[in-house]
Amino acid sequence: MFLINCPFCGEREEKEFSYGHEAHIARPENPENLSDAEWADYLFMRKNTKGVHLERWVHTAGCRRWFNMARNTHTNEVLAVYLMGEQPPKEIRDMIDGKKKS
Amino acid sequence: MTKYSIFSLLRNAMGYHRDWQQAWRSPDPKPEYDVVIVGGGGHGLATAYYLAKEHGITNVAVLEKGWLGGGNTGRNTTIIRSNYLWDESAHLYEKSLQLYEGLSQDINYNIMLSQRGVLNLAHSLGDVRDTKRRVYANKLNGIDGEYLSPAEIKKLVPIINLDPTIRYPVLGSSFQPRGGTARHDAVAWGLARASDARGVDIIQNCEVTGFDIDKGKITGVQTSRGQIKAKKVGVVVAGHCTVMSDMAGFRMPIESHPLQAMVSDPVKPIIDVVVMSGAVHCYVSQSDKGELVLGAGIDAHNSYSQRGSLHIIEDQIAAVCELFPLFSRMRLMRQWGGIVDTCPDASPIISKTPVDGLYFNCGWGTGGFKATPGSGWVFAHTIARDEPHKLNAAFSLDRFVNGFLIDEHGAAGVAH
Amino acid sequence: MVDTYRLRSPLAHLHLDARAHEEADISGTGVVMKEIPYRGLINIRGDAADSAFVDAVQKAVKLSPPVDANTVAGKANTTRIMWLGPDEWLVITSPQGADRAMKALWKNLKTDGLHAAVTDSTQARTCIEISGPRAREVLQKGCSLDLHPSVFGPGQSAQTIVSKVAVMMTQTAAARNGDPTYELYPLRSFATYLWTWLEDASQEYGLKVG
């Protein structure tokens, strides 16, 4: 069971949180202008990265706030926690890019 | 291939079992195959087997990054049933169950199919309604199934707690008598042996690390053991399918989650059917060796760690103890996890892809062991003919675009 | 105010008063528990960085909403404000002070130009107070927070889970002998489960109803 550092309440066990799946999927501005395939991409297609995964969590049993988290899905290591609306810290972006290059 | 039988066993006993052949060879990869199957789980092996058997395509390699059957095939709770709600699913899983029923003889390897019957319990009025709906649908699809009252359940599972005052009392159940379990490893090994006998190369410790795609058409795969050319490639890697689709350059509607299972210490027979409860989240059967084989639901988060969290098990075991208070004093002997590939509509994808000659079979999530032969059978057809069989036509990747989903969440409870 | 004879607390059916009467001598027990119903509980939302909001709260209840996570402003048994999240607080008042606080908060916070919310939750929860030398152990049976006094001392608060029940929780000033006192605020529909569970978990230490 993970120990998750809620950016507002501090460290709590995973059971207090709900998982919100992949982060940074913005809802399209004008859905009506999208093709079915583009809409399906938004609705269903997910990164599911093996390695550094950017995801969302919500502190359900605590402050009820949503936040982002970078976690290695292979090792379950939590690499960073950052607020909604923020981009992942630079070192995380580098990790992801580094991975892309390799 | 030496035929397995009581006679060959006796004959070999004379020679201290020194003369048994290898169940399958461990050849080096050839430079080129007609078909490369990526993933040596049950589904990949079944695909290779039926390619050879049904379609005469024998220049086939199964590439497995670890040991064959070491993925979800080797870690599932082995529940087999075909009583799914929607026609598309029911037909596919029923095909699979029928293939299972003849598989031991077909592949000459005893997979220990045990059709002891599967119960899916209902604990609320809503459950009852959904369960009956599924049973009615099953019947009209020609699938065996009944709805049982608590009294009828008691006859099948005398030890279950039917006290109507418990938190979530058992109000009824569906029962599929032909459902049951099979020895998971034997399914993988038997299919490997039978495929090998038909000329399929089974290559373990060979990880696919990339695809060779030329003008939208597949030409081969990159592996940890070098490049292998292939006219067609079928990918059957369960939890790793998006790792593969990333390599091929298209997106999938799949997430990989830990799913845990566990066994108790071995005891004398005490429960004779498979009992599943979606509502209180547990399922139980007893293996031929005597362990209780137990499972529950997935961990919510994505993970490739092949480990899950303790709290999932705590909740699940509480449910087991509620339903079977006498298991409270029994002990867990081992727990483990798999990486399951969940699809938004809880149905699999057996499909052509945007890349010519590249086919994907995935999304079985928590419930694909029961589909192993059927999945291989339709996937072999899809690869051989470059078009789906009518049994898997609905399970295409396109359905996420056009909306023809096959949503098995609502009525199937846990999908094992 | 409603006639008190009409009020029935979420745990009334457990007849705790009668038990408290019977078990009046609480010396030597490990755990003492009681229900404190009808405290004013008012949920407020707003932006703590906005001085207009802070001033409005201050004006209404003479306290500023705490900005430190997991803390409570104000003294036990007086009006307090519990931090619930970065933009959410719970104002706790005496039963008598509830209506007045609600009105004052509404009046001050619901003014033009201020985006704030005020919601009466007085009826939605009850308070279970648990104290005694073994109170912490009882809670730790069902709560995964670290309740060690160095971490969760008087004035600390949290929203968390005890057994399977979501609670707002705070530690009020420790007793003179150092034994802690905790207040748990579960939703009223869960109160019976939580009380019964705590009672069961307390058995081995000796429990009295206070």
Added chain:
Amino acid sequence: MSQTHRLHDGGRIDRSQQIDFYFNGKLMSGYRGDTLASALLANGVMLVGRSFKYHRPRGIVTAGTEEPNALVQLERGASTISNMLATRVPLYDGLDASSVNCWPSPTYDVMAVNSLFHRILPAGFYYKTFMWPVSGWKVYEHFIRRAAGLGKSPEVPDVDTYDKMNAHADVVVVGAGPSGLAAARAAAATGARVMLVDEQTELGGQLLNERFEIDGKPAMDWVADVESELMANPDVTILKHTTAFGYYDHNFLGLIQNRSENVAFGQDDRTRQRVWRVRAKRVILATGAIERPLIYSDNDRPGCMLAGALRAYVNRYGVSPGKRHVIFTNNDDAYRSALDLKAAGCVVAAVVDVRKDPSGELVTQAIEAGIEVIDNSAITGVLGTKRVRGIEVMKLNDEADGVTGTSRTISCDTVGSSGGWNPVVHLHSHSAGKNTWRDEDGVFVPGDTLQAEACCGAANGSFSLAQALNEGDFAGIDAASHLGMTAKKRPAVPTANSDVDETPWRTIWYIPTTKPAGQRGKHYLDQQNDVTVADVQLAAREGYRSVEHAKRYTTLGMATDQGKTGNIPGHAILSAALGQTIPQTGTTTFRPPYSPVTMGALAGRAVGEFFDPIRRTPMHDWHEQAGCLWEDVGQWRRPWYYPADGESMQDAVSRECLAVRNAVGMLDATTLGKIDIQGPDAAEFLNRVYTNAWLKLAPGRCRYGLMLGEDGMVMDDGVTSCLGENHYLMTTTSGGAPRVMAWLEEWLQTEWPDLKVYLTSVTEQFATLQLAGPNARDLLSEFTTDIDLDNDAFPFMSWQDGTVGGIPARVYRISFTGELSYEINVPASCGLSLWTDVMNAGEKYGITPFGTETMHVLRAEKGFIIVGQETDGTITPIDLGMDWIVSSKKPDFIGKRSLSREDTARPDRKHLVGLRTADPEEVLPEGGQIVAETRPQPPMDMIGHVTSSYWSAALGHSIALALVKNGRGRKGDTVYVPTGDKTVACEIVEPVFYDPEGSRLNG
């Protein structure tokens, strides 16, 4: 005295406290401090049970958790426990144990015939046979399954209770041997919060079994000193008889504590066992090492033990395991056993050593003590079946892969073998810690890990006492310093005197005989599952080459001991058979639990009434007293119906329905979700989450809304009211409330943070009394003076504030029953009081309390949907015929785009329709499948299913709602519902059966 094998003195047992116990029904006695195993041995009992497959007689092998053989069924009836290790059961008064897997007794076991067929029962034989005839398998399986299992499951529910404790620590030390004690002491000295855990009943670890000295005093005195020092520190928690069973991600440990001395029963109101869920900042694993057996022919005979176990029994329990002992070793440590046996006055017939000219100090001591040392030799056979009678010894050849010369027989009844030690890397491995192979002595030692963890002492492959103490001390300090803590006064590092010069081990995994494996006796690797060297070799030969295949094919390491003694030798044998190195082969995966964990303890208190909370409304007690039956809705319990004496469900529901249609009924609607919405953008927010338009709802008015998922499917519904400017109250379904609240917050916080809206759940703030029926207005008017109930002043779909019965109330005029209806919301604490008053006053109006079933019938008569019944996650509003609620003007709302996909836009999707059965008395089964044409036999094409179906007392005929493919295009058609024994014909009709004009709810 029955304790024939008890030594005259010595041991840590309390001879003043005799304890009587039963084994296989026979009364025996031992002392406090004994384990069941030591007491059995004291009584001369070595044969404890039978093995799984061949039913071979099996004895006690070890003195600890690694025990593969000595399984017993502990106690009987409700407190029985299967497959308990005799070596880990502390003796208590009246203990009642019996052998497993044998009948009638371990001495004479009928199933031992299996052993005769062992030649045709090699690994995996069942995969090769039982296939013909096809129908035969069912019969074979029946017999195979009958033979399954070792012990027995209880047959009655558990009598004990369990609980859990959550804990946090700076440093958790697992293992309280010298290394763990040193670590705990060093860490505690820094002020860190330390938790020290050991599965044994006493601290000391291996020291309990030895005659070592530390800091110049007997080692156990040192242990006692450390213990009292730690006990005095309030920040140290010591848990004895507590096993760390699993090590999970993010430094989370699961421990299981035996809380009662008597492992089979709880005592003094306490729970029998407790699971500790521990979050550690740092973890120190000082879990020691497990001695590994030498794998010689017929090494499973009762009397074949581990060398270390022999001295454990002598030193710790004052028991001589046998009358004549032989030590068989590849290392010097086993000589300690010989010396300790000898010192205790036991007979040591010989030490057989596989090494040539062993020369360490302990060897010299043994020779000086007059013990015969037979070097460069191997045990090639064991005499005796139910107890060792002697051994055969031959010289090893140079490669140690064969034996030479003539065999010599040594008579003895006990053999203690030692093939070296394996660090207990289990916990380290649970959370993906790696292990590395150390070639010089052939052991896997812990390698890299992701956790904040360190290993020390024998667990780290450091086998000497001095090393254990040193490493432990360092690990303790190091762990604390990672947390920024240092000791003001650093305690001195303990010193040991026990370290002596030792000859290196000679690692021989397989002790040869004159014939290949399997042809002369059996070399057991996994004693519990009867896995032999020949089995592993067969697996390799047959292509099961991966260590994981070999494991599964042979079942090596899959028994209750999980291969603690047998795995590594087994993997070595496999490596040899494949011609590769052991690290190439690798190990199988270590998985929790370290040793079996009681399921009841994992469930803890969360069983029975605590399995899951029941949510109670303020009126719960009233309903209960009124004798209602309950329906579970989410976690809520709601009245389902209120049967009068002797009334059937149908009668009760019909009575309730008619009361609402003709008089007035009252429903407890408290459970409906209620969300308070405030903020300048509240209307805009509603506009985005609902399918219909919300910008123009005036204060005082209510509107029904449907919420879709982004996939266009109906997710929830409810009525939302405008309470004032920028202030709304949304209601949701009872079961869906938490999900809807979470869903709305998610949109606000993640997608639309710019919207100024605050949401607060107020479900529990109110008690909600729903009055429905033609008399509702008259009845309500008796309770209020300040609410104008006139139809014009208070029309359908509006609300008013006021007082009801003197209680401040908000009354909504909304209706789910199709009747004139008011929902009265009062402060929750007043709910019961008002309910009671209204019930009393309502008598003259014919008031009847009604439950969810009646509500469902009434709404079905009106064709109102229930989300989750008419919908199942695949249904759009258009499917439901609710196009009217889907705004075509709004550019967007959640789910809108999905409605225009190819499949969702199809005109012939399933539609909600009504069904009228040809026979008006016939009530269709809910869930029944609908066909357009029947066939004599399945399969039949299904076109839909019955979603709701009831007897309508008001209409005098049955009614049903259904989802049918192209249903709206089939109005008037006859369709069929095959129900198994018959087929019911019905007509497709409009889904509204009652008062289609809505005059009643508007009136």
